[in-house]
Amino acid sequence: MTVQLHVGAVGTAGDLTPNSMAAAIYDALASQVPLGANEDRLPRQKLAIAIAAGVIGHLQANAGAFHVNVNDTGAAIDRSVKIEVG
Numbered sequence: 001m002t003v004q005l006h007v008g009a010v011g012t013a014g015d016l017t018p019n020s021m022a023a024a025i026y027d028a029l030a031s032q033v034p035l036g037a038n039e040d041r042l043p044r045q046k047l048a049i050a051i052a053a054g055v056i057g058h059l060q061a062n063a064g065a066f067h068v069n070v071n072d073t074g075a076a077i078d079r080s081v082k083i084e085v086g
Contacts, residue, residue: 004084021052
């Protein structure tokens with residue numbers, strides 16, 4: 001099974017792309033530091049997008065740092081990791 005990472009973007013309705021890394025970061029930030037009554041959410045959304053882009057870019061650039069060892073047959077099987085972005 002392949003899972004693609006999505007940075008996300010602000011859509012026409014002003015919401016972040018559902019199931020994107022930016023949306024997850026924005027939601028986590030909002031749970032810790034709620035928006036003020038008159039605070040514009042766009043700067044936080046842009047921050048979440050920038051963080052998501054940086055994290056995904058770093059994962060792609062350093063995919064070789066991940067090592068997966070599957071040991072379910074008695075013999076270890078090494079597999080490489082590919083970071084896919086949609």
